[in-house]
Amino acid sequence: MPFELLIGLxxxxxxxxxxxxxxxxxxxxxxxxxxxxxxxxxxxxxxGFERDLKEKILGTNAHLVxxxxxxxxxxxxxxxxxxxxLPGVQAATPFIYNQVMLSTxxxxxxxxxxxxxxVTDRLVTRLSRSIVQGGTEQLEPAAGSAAEPGIxxxxxxxxxxxxMVGDRVNVVSPIxxxxxxxxxxxxxxxxxxxxxxTGMFEYDSTLAYIxxxxxxxxxxxxxxxxxxxxxxxxxxGTTELARRINREFGPELYARDWMQMNRNILFALKTExxxxxxxxxxxVLVAAFGIASTLFMVVMEKARDIAILKxxxxxxxxxxxxxxxxxxxxxxxxxxxxxxxxxLIAHNLELIIDLVQxxxxxxxxxxxxxxxxxxxxxVVASDVLIISVTAVLISFVATLYPAWQASxxxxxxxxxxx
Numbered sequence: 001m002p003f004e005l006l007i008g009l010x011x012x013x014x015x016x017x018x019x020x021x022x023x024x025x026x027x028x029x030x031x032x033x034x035x036x037x038x039x040x041x042x043x044x045x046x047x048g049f050e051r052d053l054k055e056k057i058l059g060t061n062a063h064l065v066x067x068x069x070x071x072x073x074x075x076x077x078x079x080x081x082x083x084x085x086l087p088g089v090q091a092a093t094p095f096i097y098n099q100v101m102l103s104t105x106x107x108x109x110x111x112x113x114x115x116x117x118x119v120t121d122r123l124v125t126r127l128s129r130s131i132v133q134g135g136t137e138q139l140e141p142a143a144g145s146a147a148e149p150g151i152x153x154x155x156x157x158x159x160x161x162x163x164m165v166g167d168r169v170n171v172v173s174p175i176x177x178x179x180x181x182x183x184x185x186x187x188x189x190x191x192x193x194x195x196x197x198t199g200m201f202e203y204d205s206t207l208a209y210i211x212x213x214x215x216x217x218x219x220x221x222x223x224x225x226x227x228x229x230x231x232x233x234x235x236x237g238t239t240e241l242a243r244r245i246n247r248e249f250g251p252e253l254y255a256r257d258w259m260q261m262n263r264n265i266l267f268a269l270k271t272e273x274x275x276x277x278x279x280x281x282x283x284v285l286v287a288a289f290g291i292a293s294t295l296f297m298v299v300m301e302k303a304r305d306i307a308i309l310k311x312x313x314x315x316x317x318x319x320x321x322x323x324x325x326x327x328x329x330x331x332x333x334x335x336x337x338x339x340x341x342x343x344l345i346a347h348n349l350e351l352i353i354d355l356v357q358x359x360x361x362x363x364x365x366x367x368x369x370x371x372x373x374x375x376x377x378x379v380v381a382s383d384v385l386i387i388s389v390t391a392v393l394i395s396f397v398a399t400l401y402p403a404w405q406a407s408x409x410x411x412x413x414x415x416x417x418x
Contacts, residue, residue, distance in 0.1 A: 007309075007322050024294045029334040031287025032391055036338025037345065039280045039387045040379070044346035046273045047383065048376030053269070056200040057262055059126035060207070062093075062229030064238050066245060066255045072224035079253075080228055088232045088241055091123035094225040096215040101172040102153075102208065107161045111153075111208045113171065115215020115225075124231040127152075127196060127209065134165045134194030139211040149214045150193030154204030158195050167192050171210075173219065188218055284391050287334065288398035291327045295402035299323065299409075306409050316407035323403035324396070331395020335388050343384070349377040 066083060067073065073094075080092045096115030101108055118136040122128040128136060132155065139150040151169065153161075163169060173186040190210065198204055216222065232238055238257030245255035259266060299306070306319055345352065353375050 002321075005325050024290060024297065025330060028287055028290030028294055029330050029337070031290055032284055032331055032334025032395065033338040033341065035280065035283030035287055036335050036387055036391050037342040038283060039277065040339065040342030040384060041345050041349065041377075042276050042280060043273065043383045043387070044342075044377045044379045045349065045375075046269065046276065047380055048378040050266075050269045050273070051378050052376040053200075053265070056198055056203065057258055058235060059130065060198050060200070060203050061258055061261070062124050063232045063235050064230040064242055064245075064255060064257045065227055065261070066230065066249075066253055067227035068252055069254050072221055073227055073253075074222075074224045076225050076228060082249075083228060083230060083245070086241065086244070088234060088237065089230050090233055091120065091231040093117055093120035093124045093229050094212060095121075095227060095229050096212060096219065096221065097226045098173070098175075098215075098219055100174070100208075102157075102161060103170045103172060104161050104163060104167070109157060109160055111157065111206050113215070114207065114209050115212045116209055117212045121229075124229050130196045130198050131194050132197045134192070136194060136209075138191075138193040139209070140213060148189050148191040149210060151190035152194040152196055152209040153192060154207050155195055155197040156201055156205035157208065158192070160205065163192050165192050165195060171208075171218070175219070186218065190214075281390065281394075284394050288331075288394045291330050291395055292398045292402055294330070295323050295327055295399060296405075298326065299402055299406040303409065306406055310409070319409075320403040320407040323406050324399045327399030327403070328392070328396055331392050331398075334395075335391045338391070339384060339388055343379060346377050346379050350375045 066079075073079065076094050080094065083089055084092050094117060098113050099110065100113045101110050116127070118128070118139060122136075131152070134152075136150075136152065139152070141147040141149055148168065151171070153163065153169075158164065161169065168189055168191055171188050171190055175186070196204070196209075210218075212225070216224070232241060235258070239259065242255040242257045242260070245253065249255075309319065310316075
């Protein structure tokens with residue numbers, strides 16, 4: 001073992017006359033531990049939020065949407081065939097998109113109504129897999145049947161309107177017909193044939209689905225649609241595919257990918273993650289000041305030892321290494337403890353949150369605020385590595401000035417009053 005490391009380890013051990021220094025050392029180690037632990041837990045939660053949010057977005061929406069600028073899309077079937085021939089495109093489905101109101105007696109709610117083809121839509125989105133009651137089989141009544149057409153609604157919307165499978169609901173379109181009495185909104189009765197749960201409050205409370213044919217008749221669209229939804233093999237390569245569609249299919253068609261349609265919330269999540277990393281790194285910086293204070297006190301206490309070592313031939317660089325290694329050991333121990341406790345909390349965070357909520361009787365996680373119905377947490381190895389390296393580097397920087405001051409000490413000055 002190098003003598004610099006050996007002496008640095010000896011200086012960490014507590015003695016009766018250096019108890020105060022040992023307390024400061026313990027506080028500095030605890031500060032690094034707390035900072036690293038907080039960084040790991042917070043970044044794991046934010047990464048989990050981002051992952052779950054992307055899954056909900058990609059589960060409910062298509063990877064890429066192609067619409068016609070300013071007008072419904074006619075001759076959409078040949079267009080679907082052309083789009084499916086593009087490299088990377090796995091499936092395509094037409095859709096109709098409009099805003100309506102649902103009314104049941106005294107309850108009214110504004111929703112986004114989508115007309116879909118159940119057969120092709122299940123190849124593009126995960127709507128069919130998110131249905132918890134009923135199904136899509138009865139969206140379109142049988143030919144010649146007097147039964148009301150079906151509608152799928154979200155779980156939160158069903159609770160708000162007090163609807164169950166089999167109940168009747170009126171769909172009101174603000175785009176009505178002109179009568180002698182003025183503009184009259186169009187109204188049509190539908191029967192709830194299914195309830196879906198995407199796990200995202202915003203979608204479950206504002207989305208409803210009917211068949212494509214019913215949507216065309218209700219909105220008087222004829223044989224036209226709003227656009228075409230695409231599923232692709234590479235969800236992170238949709239930007240280039242959208243550019244290719246915009247370039248090859250002319251100015252009438254406009255393609256937007258899921259990242260572009262949700263860029264505000266994705267950018268906000270990324271920005272928050274960076275800001276939280278910077279803010280929580282300040283905890284480690286505060287602990288680094290504790291490390292520097294510890295080393296200053298050790299240098300003053302060990303002035304005679306430093307002078308003796310220099311008189312015996314130790315170089316200034318060796319003296320500097322002693323105190324740098326001592327500070328690094330404090331930072332390394334704090335980092336290791338912080339990583340272990342952070343990983344333990346991050347992997348059991350939902351259990352801990354549930355336990356705290358049961359004990360306090362308070363709900364700290366409201367799904368109508370945070371969009372999701374559970375508390376996600378995902379530990380990324382690269383984040384843990386960056387946090388660990390950052391903490392050790394900060395600890396290293398904190399040791400440089402006190403170690404440099406120790407290396408400048410002159411033996412004659414240190415031993416003058418001994």
